[in-house]
Amino acid sequence: MLTINLKDLYGETAKLDKLDDYCNKVIEMVTGESTPYAEDVTLTGQAPVWLYLKVAHTLHGLARSLYYDSPVTGKVMIFNHNPR
DSSP, rough: OOEEEEEHHHHHHTOOOGGGHHHHHHHHHHHTTTTOOEEEEESSSSSHHHHHHHHHHHHHHHHEEEEEEETTEEEEEEEEEEOO
């Protein structure tokens, strides 16, 4: 399971004009040298809703499963393409 803290992507303030850069960083983190559907990913951390939505959309087709985790909600499944 790979956990990505979205706050680590942008530092102090997320900028909409850097959205492609953030998504490219996430793609690199998830794919690395592995094949598609190689990772189960959890997104966490303080970030604007638009960043969560775009990253989740970007990971569809790259990650085997995606979860959102916060102290308030706990872990919530976004999608799961694991055939098991």
